[in-house]
Amino acid sequence: xxxxxxxxxxxxxxxxxxxxxxxxxxxxxxxxxxxxxxxxxxxxxxxxxxxxxxxxxxxxxxxxxxxxxxxxxxxxxxxxxxxxxxxxxxxxxxxxxxxxxxxxxxxxxxxxxxxxxxxxxxxxxxxxxxxxxxxxxxxxxxxxxxxxxxxxxxxxxxxxxxxxxxxxxxxxxxxxxxxxxxxxxxxxxxxxxxxxxxxxxxxxxxxxxxxxxxxxxxxxxxxxxxxxxxxxxxxxxxxxxxxxxxxxxxxxxxxxxxxxxxxxxxxxxxxxxxxxxxxxxxxxxxxxxxxxxxxxxxxxxxxxxxxxxxxxxxxxxxxxxxxxxxxxxxxxxxxxxxxxxxxxxxxxxxxxxxxxxxxxxxxxxxxxxxxxxxxxxxxxxxxxxxxxxxxxxxxxxxxxxxxxxxxxxxxxxxxxxxxxxxxxxxxx
Amino acid sequence: xxxxxxxxxxxxxxxxxxxxxxxxxxxxxxxxxxxxxxxxxxxxxxxxxxxxxxxxxxxxxxxxxxxxxxxxxxxxxxxxxxxxxxxxxxxxxxxxxxxxxxxxxxxxxxxxxxxxxxxxxxxxxxxxxxxxxxxxxxxxxxxxxxxxxxxxxxxxxxxxxxxxxxxxxxxxxxxxxxxxxxxxxxxxxxxxxxxxxxxxxxxxxxxxxxxxxxxxxxxxxxxxxxxxxxxxxxxxxxxxxxxxxxxxxxxxxxxxxxxxxxxxxxxxxxxxxxxxxxxxxxxxxxxxxxxxxxxxxxxxxxxxxxxxxxxxxxxxxxxxxxxxxxxxxxxxxxxxxxxxxxxxxxxxxxxxxxxxxxxxxxxxxxxxxxxxxxxxxxxxxxxxxxxxx
Ligand SMILES: [Zn+2]
Ligand SMILES: [Zn+2]
Ligand SMILES: [Zn+2]
Ligand SMILES: [Zn+2]
Numbered sequence: 001x002x003x004x005x006x007x008x009x010x011x012x013x014x015x016x017x018x019x020x021x022x023x024x025x026x027x028x029x030x031x032x033x034x035x036x037x038x039x040x041x042x043x044x045x046x047x048x049x050x051x052x053x054x055x056x057x058x059x060x061x062x063x064x065x066x067x068x069x070x071x072x073x074x075x076x077x078x079x080x081x082x083x084x085x086x087x088x089x090x091x092x093x094x095x096x097x098x099x100x101x102x103x104x105x106x107x108x109x110x111x112x113x114x115x116x117x118x119x120x121x122x123x124x125x126x127x128x129x130x131x132x133x134x135x136x137x138x139x140x141x142x143x144x145x146x147x148x149x150x151x152x153x154x155x156x157x158x159x160x161x162x163x164x165x166x167x168x169x170x171x172x173x174x175x176x177x178x179x180x181x182x183x184x185x186x187x188x189x190x191x192x193x194x195x196x197x198x199x200x201x202x203x204x205x206x207x208x209x210x211x212x213x214x215x216x217x218x219x220x221x222x223x224x225x226x227x228x229x230x231x232x233x234x235x236x237x238x239x240x241x242x243x244x245x246x247x248x249x250x251x252x253x254x255x256x257x258x259x260x261x262x263x264x265x266x267x268x269x270x271x272x273x274x275x276x277x278x279x280x281x282x283x284x285x286x287x288x289x290x291x292x293x294x295x296x297x298x299x300x301x302x303x304x305x306x307x308x309x310x311x312x313x314x315x316x317x318x319x320x321x322x323x324x325x326x327x328x329x330x331x332x333x334x335x336x337x338x339x340x341x342x343x344x345x346x347x348x349x350x351x352x353x354x355x356x357x358x359x360x361x362x363x364x365x366x367x368x369x370x371x372x373x374x375x376x377x378x379x380x381x382x383x384x385x386x387x388x389x390x391x392x393x394x395x396x397x398x399x400x401x402x403x404x405x406x407x408x409x410x411x412x413x414x415x416x417x418x419x420x421x422x423x424x425x426x427x428x
Numbered sequence: 429x430x431x432x433x434x435x436x437x438x439x440x441x442x443x444x445x446x447x448x449x450x451x452x453x454x455x456x457x458x459x460x461x462x463x464x465x466x467x468x469x470x471x472x473x474x475x476x477x478x479x480x481x482x483x484x485x486x487x488x489x490x491x492x493x494x495x496x497x498x499x500x501x502x503x504x505x506x507x508x509x510x511x512x513x514x515x516x517x518x519x520x521x522x523x524x525x526x527x528x529x530x531x532x533x534x535x536x537x538x539x540x541x542x543x544x545x546x547x548x549x550x551x552x553x554x555x556x557x558x559x560x561x562x563x564x565x566x567x568x569x570x571x572x573x574x575x576x577x578x579x580x581x582x583x584x585x586x587x588x589x590x591x592x593x594x595x596x597x598x599x600x601x602x603x604x605x606x607x608x609x610x611x612x613x614x615x616x617x618x619x620x621x622x623x624x625x626x627x628x629x630x631x632x633x634x635x636x637x638x639x640x641x642x643x644x645x646x647x648x649x650x651x652x653x654x655x656x657x658x659x660x661x662x663x664x665x666x667x668x669x670x671x672x673x674x675x676x677x678x679x680x681x682x683x684x685x686x687x688x689x690x691x692x693x694x695x696x697x698x699x700x701x702x703x704x705x706x707x708x709x710x711x712x713x714x715x716x717x718x719x720x721x722x723x724x725x726x727x728x729x730x731x732x733x734x735x736x737x738x739x740x741x742x743x744x745x746x747x748x749x750x751x752x753x754x755x756x757x758x759x760x761x762x763x764x765x766x767x768x769x770x771x772x773x774x775x776x777x778x779x780x781x782x783x784x785x786x787x788x789x790x791x792x793x794x795x796x797x798x799x800x801x802x803x804x805x806x807x808x809x810x811x812x813x814x815x816x817x
Contacts, residue, residue: 097530100515129514297768332520334506335540338450345614369513371520391518391525406779407772 004207005142006111012063012088012138020141021091025148029094037083044080050093051076055120055131059138060089092137095144096130102393103150108132109209111143146206149216153244154393158255160413161265161283166252166276174251177275178213179205187270188217195263203242215245217267219258243267246394251275254283255414288411289382292357298408299354302365303343311403312336313343314371315364322351329353336366357383367400375415389414436635444612444631447473449543454481454504456539464539471634472547477540481506482533484519484526489533498522507535548610548630549585555633555641556583569594576642579604579649583641586627587611600624601655604648606641608633624655698789702777709746710773713766716745717795717812736798736809739763739770770795770810790815 010017021030036043051060057072063085064078079086108117108127112135120131136143170177177183181202188202199220206214220240243258245268256264265283272281302313314336321329323346331346333339347353354360357376364371373388385404389397397414404410443463445451453460467473482489484503485496493499503521507528516525526533549570556563556572563574569592571584584594586607593599595607601624609615610630628644636643695703695714703714717737724734737745743762777794781787796813799806 098516098527101513102515126514333450334452335450341450391516391523393515407776409775 005140005146008140008142009138010088010141012085015084016088016091017141024145025095027091027095030091033090033094034087037087040080043083043086044076047076047080047086047090050090050096051079051130053128053130055128056093056134058119059131059134063089063138088137089134092133092144093130095147096133099129099133099147099151100154100393101126101129102154102395103147104129104132105395106150106209107136107143107146110146110207111136111139145204149204149206149214149242149244152242153214153216153246153257154395155391156244156257157389157391158244158246158257158394158397158414159261159264160286161254161256161268162286163252163254163272163281164284165280165282166272166278167280168276168278170251170275171277172275174247174275175211175213175249178215178247178251178271179207181205183274184215184271187274188267190270190274191263191267194266200243200263200267208246211249213247215247215267215271217243217245219243219263245271247271253286256283286413287379287382287384288413290376290385290410292383294409295357295376295383295385296354298404298410299363301408302363303340303347310367311407312340312366313363314339314366315362315373316343316353317361317363318353318359319361320356320359322346322353324350332364367403368396370396370400372400374412385410385412386415387412436632436640439635440629440631443467443634444629446541447543447610447630447634448541448613449611451541453539453541455536460539464541467634471551472544473551473630473634474541474543477542479506479508479538479540480535481538482526482528482535484522484524486534489531491531492526492533495524496522497524506538507533509535543610545585545587545610548608549588551630551633552583552585552608552641555638558638559642559645566594567592574645576645576649581606581645581648583608583645585610586615602653604645604651604653606644606648623651624653697777697781697794698786700780700784700786700789702780702794703773710769710776712746713742713769714773714794714812716742717810721812731814734811734814736800736811738807738809739766742766742770742810767808770797 015034016030018030021027033046036046051057057075060075060079061067061070064075064082066075066078070078079089105127108120112132116135117127120128120135122128133144133147136147184205185202188200192200201218203216203218206216208214218240219242241258243264244256245264246255246257247268248254251272254268256268258264269282272283273279298311299313302311314334315330315332316339317328317330319328320326323329331339331342333342343353358378360376362373362375364373366372370392372392375386377384377386387397387400392400401412404412442459445453446460446463446467456464464474464476468476481504484492484501484505485499486492498521501519501522501524503519503524505517505519505526505528507517509528512528514529516527518525552570553565553572556574559576560574563572565572566582566584569584570588571582571592571594573580573582575581582594582603582605584605584607586595587610589595589607594605599605605626607615607625607627608630609627612629612631615627626644626648628641632640695701695711695718703710720735720737740763743766746766774793774795777790778787781789790813792813792815794813795810797808797810799808801807
């Protein structure tokens with residue numbers, strides 16, 4: 001599976017490959033979509049529900065070999081006649097459901113030429129999700145494997161780690177090493193030996209647009225009752241999970257995604273040990289210190305409606321408020337102006353909410369349309385800036401980090417609550 | 429025996445929250461809707477934004493109960509079908525992820541109110557002029573002196589008079605002043621209390637109209653002014669807090685400048701925009717220092733003789749260029765604020781050049797500083813980097 005996809009068009013004259021859809025893309029709807037064809041009217045209706053939008057219709061027209069302008073309805077009628085082709089496209093449309101924008105954009109930028117990209121881009125700069133996935137699938141179905149993996153990756157919180165204990169250069173450039181399926185497979189195997197209960201397999205390596213690599217492993221977590229996707233019946237099986245290791249180009253840092261983090265870290269450690277040929281290599285939590293002054297300057301900017309830096313406080317929770325009874329206080333709202341007015345009123349009347357950062361349980365700030373929850377833990381003597389990144393895609397996370405760094409000199413990292421060996425509340 | 433509340437009081441109770449700045453009203457009731465239409469359309473006292481939300485767990489959307497990690501979650505998630513992105517939305521209360529486009533949800537109406545003080549002042553003025561056509565405005569504040577029979581009284585919109593004499597205890601003891609109050613919570617201390625503090629909530633003015641205003645002013649005209657300082661009961665309202673004014677002013681400033689920031693205001697080094705901020709003060713500082721530098725060069729002075737400016741000099745210049753520096757919640761002095769602005773300018777300039785790969789254009793900060801001794805101790809001084817023409 002080390003192949004990089006590109007221009008291996010799926011054979012749309014044959015039935016879609018069950019293993020690819022069911023196993024690789026976890027599409028429980030596979031059998032459902034295929035059996036829907038026994039009722040042509042219902043099948044036609046489903047096509048109309050799922051395949052929408054001018055950009056997607058263009059793909060349909062070109063697949064049907066229709067050159068002259070035809071109404072969407074006529075196109076769908078013609079498509080329904082071509083049951084096999086229609087099944088392929090309908091599966092892609094089902095796959096598009098519940099996929100985020102970021103993973104699709106990632107793979108589109110990696111895979112498709114600008115001429116195609118321009119045709120599926122909206123005025124707001126976003127890609128039409130269905131049209132994008134249709135183009136990707138028809139170029140090479142394995143692009144959808146990337147989309148699937150990246151969708152999971154973007155969705156989950158990550159734990160930043162840095163390499164410690166390496167001495168000397170790697171025996172082979174890290175970027176080259178991590179692209180070699182044999183090497184990675186071996187490292188995954190080593191990690192698995194150390195965690196014998198874990199059913200762990202190497203899945204793929206996805207190249208990223210920043211030159212980095214995302215290593216994906218599949219992990220069958222525990223025996224469970226699972227609902228069969230096709231008929232909804234319960235059966236015994238393994239609940240599985242994907243693990244992600246997003247390595248820096250030289251291997252000196254990695255962001256881990258997946259549970260338990262200790263297992264993902266074990267895989268990362270094995271990769272580094274093999275590449276740097278040293279058993280002492282291991283990844284430790286990446287904790288960048290911040291000064292209280294820099295954090296307070298940031299909080300002042302976030303509560304100053306005149307400040308140019310575009311970030312606004314929308315929530316604050318303090319364990320001990322400056323009000324006369326010093327109760328625990330939560331101020332929250334959707335309108336930054338309203339929350340900021342209240343903060344200024346309390347601060348102006350009773351005293352600072354942010355003077356003692358230890359008393360600030362969290363704040364939420366609005367930046368680029370997302371509400372970011374920030375905490376300022378102090379394990380030991382170092383003050384950290386951490387944010388919750390679960391749910392916000394990694395592109396936006398990187399932009400938020402860059403923003404905090406550029407404007408406030410703060411190095412924010414995703415919350416490392418799950419960092420191995422660091423239970424919540426532990427001090428380092 | 430319990431008196432039945434007059435209908436006007438009931439109405440005022442309905443209206444009062446609808447005038448609160450920033451108030452969010454979910455599921456507005458019909459009587460609220462009809463009042464909002466009047467307050468926004470006829471009187472212009474508020475502007476109303478309408479949007480929708482859905483419930484994290486909603487019995488009307490059975491699927492939402494199947495997926496919920498917390499089946500009792502009460503989270504309300506704002507969602508505007510026209511403008512929301514296609515990515516999932518997260519419940520702020522329980523963290524659950526929602527796909528309202530993929531799994532359509534029952535949407536409920538939400539109304540967000542913003543108060544418009546200018547219209548409140550106009551309403552007070554209309555009322556005052558209906559009672560006395562020859563009423564005189566007092567200075568720039570929304571305050572008027574008017575005659576009621578043979579007595580003179582003063583009516584003002586308190587929210588617009590913060591920091592003026594009309595809100596001070598001394599003035600109110602000496603003159604019959606009626607405070608019309610828009611931000612009722614901010615000035616809750618004015619309602620009831622010392623006999624010389626008379627307040628009329630804006631909601632009551634709206635409901636009772638000119639007659640209500642005339643009645644309150646009539647009570648004032650009949651009262652015993654001036655109140656002697658010693659004779660009155662102890663002061664019951666909280667001391668006047670100038671910070672309120674700062675907070676309100678800050679919010680107004682945010683209201684005044686909606687929409688995208690003017691990013692075209694730029695200062696360039698080596699063709700790179702190094703100060704691209706919407707903050708006029710940052711631009712103003714750099715411009716001012718550049719102007720001082722240009723003047724030095726014009727006079728033929730060399731780099732060694734360039735004039736350096738203290739933070740106080742710069743603060744004074746800013747005052748002329750862009751208006752007074754606002755004292756923030758941190759109570760920083762003007763000099764401290766200037767120091768902070770300069771640190772921001774330098775950081776932004778450095779970052780912008782680094783991002784453009786032109787760090788060579790400037791081998792130090794954009795604005796240099798040095799510490800000089802003077803008769804009072806040490807003072808920090810600033811000048812534009814001498815490497816800039
Ligand atoms: Zn069982
Ligand atoms: Zn759900
Ligand atoms: Zn919830
Ligand atoms: Zn900047």
